[in-house]
Amino acid sequence: MNTLETSHNFGGAVALVTGSGRGLGRMIVETLLAGGAHVALHDISEEAPAAFGEAESLTALAAELSARGPGKVIAVLGDISKEADVAAMVAKIEAGLGPISILVNCAGGDIAAKGGKPNPNDALNISIEDANAVMNRNFFGTMLVCRAVVPGMVKRQKGSVINFGSLNGHIGVSPEVVYGCAKAAIIHYTRCLALEMRPHGVRVNAVSPGPTTTARFLATRTTDASMIDNVSLERYAKPAEIANAVAFLASGASGFVNGQVLRVDGGMSLFPG
């Protein structure tokens, strides 16, 4: 399944998908848009979509998706680990599209303070500077965006939040230790926020992808060609497969699903919980 296949109707709902200039976030935007949502395309810089050749710029991508419709698309910039950036981008979205009722916290990654992967990247040797950068980009960034958007959902008694975990947040890993810890923190924050939101009708869930063939994934690691396309479930996920799980959690079809973590990894991690 490598195509858009949404059968969900988002009927003019306003969605913010963080980190959606490329990769999984972009696929999620395309899926929600195809289902009739108005979508805020977001990234840390204009150039982020060009890093692995997925689009010329965030503005160019917004124009392309906007022409596709049927919903509206606006582009917003901001670093999710900076509270002032987050406040400004949420204000711009709500002024341009209206109140946000679908929030997908997709932005993140295992990136060092000065760029690239942390090196060393294990439990005992990663620098504290890099550990802080990874926690900020993933856990605290997700938390800051929730803190900016969810109070409005509470007021309106309506909303669905989908956070991004990872297979690495469920199993012991090395390297990428602090990244795995940040994803585990996001997963547990999802459960705690879901508990707090129960009286308000706002749902909070997470998706934990296994290895997925985004442009960044393919460009930055040695991949096993036999895992890219085969008929079994013993392969990498395709971006559309992750986006479809997000679309389910965003839609009314999951209306009584709250505080859950959907591991979308073809069964790579089979354990209870």
Ligand SMILES: NC(=O)c1ccc[n+]([C@@H]2O[C@H](COP(=O)([O-])OP(=O)(O)OC[C@H]3O[C@@H](n4cnc5c(N)ncnc54)[C@H](O)[C@@H]3O)[C@@H](O)[C@H]2O)c1
């Ligand atoms: N692709 C995979 O194999 C895989 C597996 C498990 C989890 N994930 C998670 O899925 C999400 C998307 O991954 P992807 O493969 O599409 O990666 P990607 O690098 O292509 O996309 C991540 C996006 O987030 C943006 N971003 C990063 N830090 C940011 C910040 N501080 N503020 C604003 N934007 C920021 C990047 O610029 C980029 O556009 C990430 O949270 C990642 O950890 C991916």
